[in-house]
Amino acid sequence: MKNIRNFSIIAHIDHGKSTLADRIIQECGSVTERELGSQMMDTMDIEQERGITIKAQSVRLNYVKDGEPYILNLIDTPGHVDFSYEVSKSLASSDGALLIVDAAQGVEAQTIANVYLALDNNLELIPVINKIDLPAAEPERVAEEIEEAIGIDATDAVLTSAKSGIGIRELLDAIVERIPAPVGDPDATTKAIIYDSWFDSYLGALALVRVFDGEISKGQLVKLMSNNEQHQVLDLMYPHPIHKIKTDSIKSGEIGIVVLGLKDVGAVNVGDTLTDAKNPCAEPVGDYEPAKPFVFAGLYPIDTDRFEELRDALDKLKLNDSSLSYEPETSIALGFGFRVGFLGMLHMEVIKERLEREFNLDLIATAPSVVYDVYLTNGDMVQVQNPSELPEVQKIERIEEPYVKATVITPSEYLGNIMTLLINKRGIQDKMTYLNEERVMLEYSLPMNEIVIDFYDTLKSISKGYASFDYEPTDFKEGDLVKLDVKVAGEVVDALSVIVPRSSALSRGxxxxxxxxxxxxxxxxxxxxxxxxxxxVIARETVKSMGKNVTAKCYGGDITRKRKLLEKQKAGKKRMKSIGKVQLPQEAFMSVLKMD
Structure with missing residues (x-):
């Protein structure tokens, strides 16, 4: 155990985390030159295309320092605020973390958020200043910023360039020297935490575990502590970016993949403790908080017959992404579908895209909304996720909406525009700190409702991409909110209803x-x-008809013949208008998202 190191990589999005993971794998000689690709830990198409990490990935590496062999278990984590739940799972199974900061951009909002997650788990942090070969790199300034904004000593930060391979060997030596070896009792009964899971078409549900005490052996009868179900271990493997390495046992302090042959995807819960069925351990390993969804949207199959396929797809995806939550719902406009809870807007985009690609589905997504606490005049309180569920106005005493603590780090030249944006979004300033002459950190209290739609995009465009943003939920506060309905041809389209502040209802309508x-x-x-x-009704537009008045066959004779024909057509159009149905295209539902 003294030669094992379990560590995560944490960073803000785009600070070179996945490239650094590639260099570490290459330096340890785990893959041949022929097998080496770019962003090896980003296995999904979407990750490769967008250049972001969505799913935390683990890999077991062998490294030799001063003639002594070491096992390095690397867990690469996402950098975007929407995937911080993935980060928290990975940190719970690590003993240390590499904190990567871009030498040109410096400390960003998500860097700070991820550091706090690491400190909550009592991890040893190694600051790494990456991209030092860039013309704009300022490692000394960034080291000062790390000390100023985060409060950890950065005098012995490791300087690297993942792209050109500078400082990788020094980084691996620092991991061996500074990250503590795992602690645990190899002779005690089996005790392991499941920190990730996914579905394999051939092997069923797979669990990725970190063993704290004892060991897991092939053929052993194990028990899941949350539901007391017993299963036999069919196979064991160590994670590897290309080919999994089979093993007969996973010992204390190690990470590995457990194959239990489960076809029921709901049987494996992330955060559950795995122990020996005959001699179980007394206490589970810590308690994982289930992810709390912030943004809710309806997902409906365009072909209504594929509702069951969508249910199966969500079941399998939940195993791979445990922060997902969903329940069935119906809509008059769209038929049967699911109300799905997401951690943010990027999470929603990614899940919808994965469902469409991996399971070959065509989906419509409704406008996203957050959870509101609605207090009724009879003293009851109901939680409303879907605007169409909002009770009638006369029954409502008050509506409380969720607020978040938002942290924005920006170059000072964009400060005015960003403060205007935050005020327009009903933000209240809590704190403003100058990290140095050029960079400012703002802390605001903001309604969640204002950031779910296009806040992040607007922030990036007004700051030319330089501002970074992170948020954490705080509490509920009363708001003057109303439900804005959309009627098409006299019928309310429930899927387009949104809850908005009364002050902006007219302009948004x-x-x-x-x-x-x-x-x-x-x-x-x-x-x-x-x-x-x-x-x-507060706003109205009319879509003109495309039908012409047809008088082609009516030529010559009295004008009354033409009038009679036109009257007949007018009556026909009136009847068509009263019974006609209007098919709304997918873009109509997306237009709600782009109201600014």
Missing amino acids: RTLVKNMKELIPRQLFEVAVQASLGNQ
């Missing part, structure tokens, strides 16, 4: 119907698109 007018295809009859608060 106008923008929404304007967007909708452009998107709804022209029919043979006029279509009215209205935005309303309850029964009060």
Whole structure:
């Protein structure tokens, strides 16, 4: 055990974390030159295309220092704020972490958030200043920023360039010297934590575990402590980026993959403790907090017959992404689907894209919303995720909405624009700190409702991509909120309803119907698109009909013949308008997201 090191890599998005992981794997000689690809730990198509890490990945590496062999278990974690749950799972199974900071960009908001997660888990942190070969690199300034913003000593930070391979050997030596070896009792009964899981078409549900005490052996009867189910260990493997390495046992302090042959995807829960069935351990390993979804949206199959396929797809995806939560719901406009809880907007985009790619589904997503606490006049309190579930106005005493503590780090030249954006989003300033002459850290209290839609995109565009943003939920506060409905041809489209502050309801209603007018295809009859608060219509646009008045066969003779024909057509159009159905395209549902 003294020669094992379990460590994670934490960083803000785009600070070179995945490239550094590639260099570490290459330096340890775990893959041949022929097998080496870029971003080896990012195995999904979406990760490769977008250049982001979505799923934490583990790999076991062999390293020799001063003639002594070491086993390094590396866990690469995502950098985006929406995937911080993946980071927290990985840190719970590590003994140390590499804190990677870009030598040109310096400390960012997510860097600080991830450091606090690491400190909560009592991990040994090694600061690493990456990209030192860039022309704009300022390692000394960044080291000062790490000390100023985070409060950890950066005098012995490791200087690296993952792209050109500078400082990788020194980094591996620092890992061996500075990260503590795992502690545990190899002779005690089996005690291991499941910190990740996924579904394999041939092997069923797989569990990635970190063993704290004892060992897991092939053929052993093990028990899952959360549901007391017993299963036999069919196979054991060590994780590897290309080919998994089979083994007969996973010993104390090691990480590995356990094959239990489970076809029921719900049987393996991340955060569960695995122990020996005949001689179980007394206490589970810590308690994992289940992820709390912040953003809710409806997902509906375009082909309504594929509802069951969507259910199976969500079941399998939940095994791979334990922060996902969902329940069935129905919509008058869209039929049967699921109300799905996400950790943020990027998480929602990624899940929808993965469902469409990996399971070959065509989906419509409704406008995202957050959870509201609605206090009724009879003293009850109900939680509302879907705007269409909001009780009638006369029954509501008050509505409380969730607030978050938002941290924004920005170059000072964009400060004015960013403060204007935060004020427009109903933000309240708590703190403003100058990290140095050029960079400012802002802390604001913001309603969650204001950041779920396009806040991140707007922030990036007004700061030319330099500002970084992180948030954590705080509490619920009362808000003056109303439900904005959209009527198309006189019918309320429940999937387009949104809850908005009363002060911005009029402008948002106008923008929404304007967007909708452009998107709804022209029919043979006029279509009215209205935005309303309850029964009060606050904005209206009309989609003109495309049908012409046909008088081709009516030439010559009295004018009354032509009038009679036109009257007959007018009556037909009126009847069509009263019974006609309007098919809304997918873009109409997305227009709600782009109201600014």
